[in-house]
Amino acid sequence: MMVTTDRRGQGSGSTRRRIPSLLALLMVLALLAAACVGGEAAQSTDGEGDQAAAAGGDEGGGGGDVGTFVHALGGEPTTGVDPAAVSAGSYGDRVVIQVYEFLVDIAPDGPDLLPMLATEVPTQENGLVSEDGLTYTFPIREGITFHDGTDLTADDVKYSWDRVITMDLPEGQAGTLTEIVESTRVVDDLTFEVTLTEPAAWFLTSVVNSVPAAVVSQDAVEENGGVAAGEPNEFMRDNAVGTGPHQLVSWQRNEQMTFERFEDYWGEPAALDARWEVVVDDAATVLGLRGGDFDLVEPVPQFIPEVEGDENIVIDESGFLLEPLHLAFNLRIPEEAMPEGDTIPPDFFHDARVRRAFNYAFDYEAFIQAGLGGQGAPATYLPPALLGYDPDAPKYEQDLAEAERLFREAGWWDEGFTVSVLVEAGNPTFSPVGLILKDSLEALNPNFNVNVVEVAEAQFDEAHAQDPFEYPMWIKNGDPFRDPHQLMFTYFHPDGPWGQTLGYREGYEDPDQIAELIEEAGRSTDVEERERLYGELLRLLHDDPMWIWAADEANVQIYRDEVQDFVYNPLWIMPRWRYYDKG
Amino acid sequence: MHALRVRLRRLARLSRAVLRNPSASAGLVVIVLMLLMAVFAPLLVEANTPDPYQMPRDWAAINAPPGTPGHPLGTTPEGGDVLYGIVWGSRLSVRLALTVASITLAVGITLGSLAGSIGGRWDEYIMRVVDVFMSIPELILALAIAGILGPSFRNIILALAVVGWTQYARVIRGEILKVKQKEYVDSARIIGETPLRVYLRNVLPNSLTPIIVIATLDMGKIVLVGATLSFIGLAETGLAEWGNVVSAGQQGVVAGRWWVATFGGAMVFLWALAFNMLGDGLRDVLDPRVEGR
């Protein structure tokens, strides 16, 4: 019926003809208004969701019970749980890492790698990485079974990778593989080999351990729709057949997903079953945590004061987010599109002294207090969790005298300037950055004016996507890269994506040196070597800054004290239940 | 000339009546105080530079409670001085109310008059538009407009202006249709005055009574709705505007920091209350028939 009305709706342009169908729509909406369809409408999307609802309904909740680890999150995998289909940063990622596994794993502490489905982490020392750093060989662990009971072989691995590459879904992250993988090969039942297009030190961390590289059961997929280019797989969207310590048993849309311990897990099996509670409401989250219904909740900074002092709740602020919280300088401001009122020349930020002066003027302490509620630390040019992070690397802190000196040197002190910075409105973290910069500079010298241009996220993203970018500065946080190379290349390489858009070449005192270092660090497979190179870069980027890296934002984890041996590595996409137990 | 004198005398009589009405005069007093505060804001609290409509931020004293030296009414999470926001907020409220009211009045009266006096097809069209606007609750429409235009005080003013004119159009039209019936207009016609003169001399003046009342009540409502919008977060951060002050204090309330929200909102309440009382008083004086509503 809908379809027919719809045809009529589109077919004829005439108003009169459209009205009846419009009425139909109204009736539909009116019915919604009666709200008697609440439940179904939300669940009708998936076949067994309904049974799940029935099942999950009665034994659902069970908050108090010791056998289950209850994790409250603000949403659910809207794009499904298929490693080939989930989009970056979506909740799908978070399910994948619990139920699927990868060839290599990231250790709970620090960035070093552990073998997972592979028995060894390939390095040049153990000869699993070819001299030219292009070929990686993975010896597959024996006797691993999928949730559907079939055994894991190299074929499954190849199948999984190829599957993602063939399907190449726009919403998915196939790019992660395609951009670097030349070819995949099954050497024998228990040996899998990958050839790269170019040497990449970050391959293991950022590709092999990335969501699209998760290993799925070939048989399961073949039995349920197989692989078709550009076609999402219905079955895989709603079900997960991996080798992980937990398996997805029921999914009640908008309410909860329940996971059971996988008995035949090859390694040490998980201590607890797990339940994913969808709680959109911050207050409800806090209440649930207090009431002991949740063991772990997503960090909601503005509620930290609410749970502070509650003896049953542990607030872990040790970790830091991977997203770099930055105020970026634009070195390629299109002259014609200079924001009204701005008096700066387009090449304003070409002068490193100006950028440094800005960095010295900014009040970092104020930001950490006002913007992050104290949950943060002064930043270097790498997030603490990443390889190459050096706590002793130079950090900026407010130094007005130095700022003044630099501004005088650069010749702006007497003349003064007006410059605007684009920021997302109403964002409790971003807008303070702008305001603090404004206040710091304007307090420093009355001739300095900073316009904080606040726009809604949509408008921000729109402006942000323009090339060239039409504002001298903006405030945002970057993507959570798990290997320093991607971060360095994307954000600071003079010819990287940002380098090009923002014209870093005109800004760096020695762009080639920086380019050289970043590429070398990206190529090298020797960890020490890379750390050294990145240390070098940290110094260079500090002295020749392209950002004000406002602060490293603490990654706060809030959990009940029943939770034992809680560990969390920000390089994982989210806490992994396999590690936790409850008393 | 004589007509004018009559008008003036009538005006004088009315104003006396208004002053005699307790609620009206009470409202008037508050309004006058508010206006004084707006006018003399710089004397009360020193203007912030460069932008006087931004609360001066004291990053060293964020979320300071009332009574903190230098911040008698405390500060916002950005360290913005609440007292400043309240005093200078009165200016923005006056600006908001006046701008929106004048725009809506102009548009409303024009369209309403057109619809009423020309009638026929145009009447039909205009009233349809009015219906459409009236079929969406005011705040929601304003919210949507402001939201789509993006967060800024200017857009709030714009949104309210777009939303608010319909009631005037309606009233004017109704009044005109009513007045049209009255025979003295006909007689005027018979004397051979042009419709325009008739309109200007007879129709418009007679339609003004309800308009005045509504406009007064509106002055209060505009600020109320405007404040609500900026409370929801559609004004620039740190803007010295009452609703925005409350908005800044909202998160704090849950964490026990009651003051920011409380002081900001009290001003909005006072403002709206004052105009409502004045409006009701006016209504009772101008046409006692319509009580309530």
Add this chain to the structure above:
Amino acid sequence: MSHTGPTTATLPVTEPGDRTAPLLSLRDLRVHFRTERGVVHAVDGVNLDIADGETVGLVGETGSGKTVTARSLIRLLPSPPAIYVGGQALFRPRTACGQCAGSGCAKCHGAGYVPEPCQVCAGAGCEGCQHTGRHTLDMLKVSGRVLRTIRGNNIAMIFQDPNKALNPNLSVRKQLAEVFSEHRAGELLRDAGLEHEAGALLRRSASGRSSFLERRTLDLGPLRSRHRRLEAVIDEHIAGALADTHVPNPKKIMHRFPHELSGGMKQRVMIALALACGPDLLIADEPTTALDVTIQARILDLIAELQERRRVAVLYISHDLSIVRQISDRVAVLYAGRLAEVGPTERLFEDPLHPYTRGLLAAIPAFGQRRGELVPIEGTVPELVDPPPCCRFHSRCPHAAPACRHVEPELHARPSIQSHEAACFLYEQADALGVDARDMPSMGESGPPAPRVGEPSADEEP
């Protein structure tokens, strides 16, 4: 000034146990209104008697206090602002005749009603009943409960404008049913043969007390049939009442809503409503003014007829002398809250005493009278805010004398006819009032002969 004097003066002397005492006697009734301009003396010392079955016309200009007088009888005035300052409104209800049980016989002169004996002295006469032997109630003092049993039952009222007075949103049936339920619940149950088997629900419903839910349960539950019977009986009563007022096929009309009826029909409905419980006194407050002339006549006839048949006393309020003349036995002329003149209709019209009455009569066009001869009364009704003691008419009176400006004249019987009284110094003795004879007004050639001085009047104070 003294209130007691005139009171006894106007009281027809009644020996103990006299059952012919008037149905209603107003004793120096004073009703004032508190306004921001001051206290308005709307009714200021009215004395008036109404006997059983008698029709008294109460005439006067607008604002003379007619309506206030009438409404104060059943305390319908909103208070505040109204204040019942003083005086009494003594009402002596009747009961159904023991002989004929209401059907009318010789004993009760066919009225079907006899005076209800005093509950204290059983007719012997006591203080309580002011030695009338009749059950006596002061309507200004009785409790709300008693008041309600009187209202609509013993004293009913017809309002000026049926369009306003009937509730536009209730069917005629509902509005009539209320009266019966309120006063005749028992009767209804009896007629429905339910007086014994009726449970609380039915009783409440019979007396119009049942709530929405109760009604539903009655409609559905096991009591359904009985309830139907009850309803049927109520319909009967209503139909009867309507039929009495000549409403064509009442069974249909009763389900109509007021706006579906013509003005005349509405007024008939209202009359039916008023007479539903066979009241002893019917207050008709200008019942015809809102109707157009053709219908007026019919309504008047109707009232007259019913009055004849039911032997109900009527207090007929109007500013229209001609109507009053044709309908009432006695006429009382009210001016500015005080009675100017009281007397038998014909006498009063033939030979009006009070200058005001004369003015009134001169002001109405009579047949065969040419326009030129119509004499309007000069001036207007005086302000009633805190009036000084004086004849309220003096400002407009052709005969006004100094005394009129300082002393209030009391009602005084015309020597010749006891029952014809006027409040005017023209007919009083100077010394009786203690004013200088020269201050007394004197008749010009026009007007009646001056009273013979020195002749003792029967109603002089002892």
Add this chain to the structure above:
Amino acid sequence: MEIREYVVRRLLKLPLLLFLVSVLVFGLSRIGGSPIGIYLEHDMTHEQVVELEERFGLDESLPEQYVAWLGGLFRGDLGFSAVSAAPVATVLPEKLAASLELSVLAAFIAFGLGIGLGTFGGARRDRFADHATRVIAVSGASLPLFWFALLVLILFYLVLGWAPLGRSDPYLYGQIVHPTGLYSVDALLNGHWPAFVDAIRHLWLPALVLGYEGLATITRVMRSSLVDELQEDYVDLARSKGLPERFVIKRHARRNALMPTVTVMGVAFGLLLQGSVVVELIFQWPGLGRWIATAVLRGDQATIMAFVLVAAVIFLLANLAVDVAYAYLDRRVVLGE
């Protein structure tokens, strides 16, 4: 009979109005930034952007875009809500249910209590009770809802701790199945007592706050019109019948005084609709209002459009209901224009 005609005529007027509303809404979405703004990323290639624009039909002419959008509506496709990262059509029902639960109770408070208070005050004109009700009435018109809500929150949540935030205790919420989406109702259907108690505990305060504005309006009108009605002759007639005062008021005065009140119920309903935005925001109620607030802040046009449409539909239907109710109440009403 006539009333049915009237309803039908009104219903026929509805579609045209809604068509115009849809045009308005669509127009709105095109005055602001690009509808795809929220999906753009800084590192998107030009091709990707173009591809997005095509997917959203931005390359077509406005009328075509409108038709396409309208067609989508009939298919039940209200667009993709960026703020909840899901199709609007899937999110809408639950949000709607949450808001409905809240506003229905609020409506009961506003209308029921309002009529009660108005009658109470009007019947005791110029006595203390009357002045009290008038205070409520006047304050309601001027009280900034967002402020009032916060004050109430401070009192009941911070000081007294009587009222929890949010809509439910998630554990209890998880205990029951949700056929209707109305938590309290579902709790009853499940026969799950604790859940029901929990639902009410969360419900009462926001509902009260949300209802207050409407309550004030209704009270005010009810009072004044009852005062007017009590001046009417038919009230005196009723009294002259010997009816007890409470019946005079219940059966005669109040019923007629209801009519003007009913006419403002439409307005009051509008107040509920728009009030829900603020109240849900402050009491963290996961309903439409909170949804739209976030959507507006992030410039999520699909959500905004959907919400405005839904609001309009509800509001129009409510007003229709009100008019019909009026027609039923007032016997004299000459139905039609």
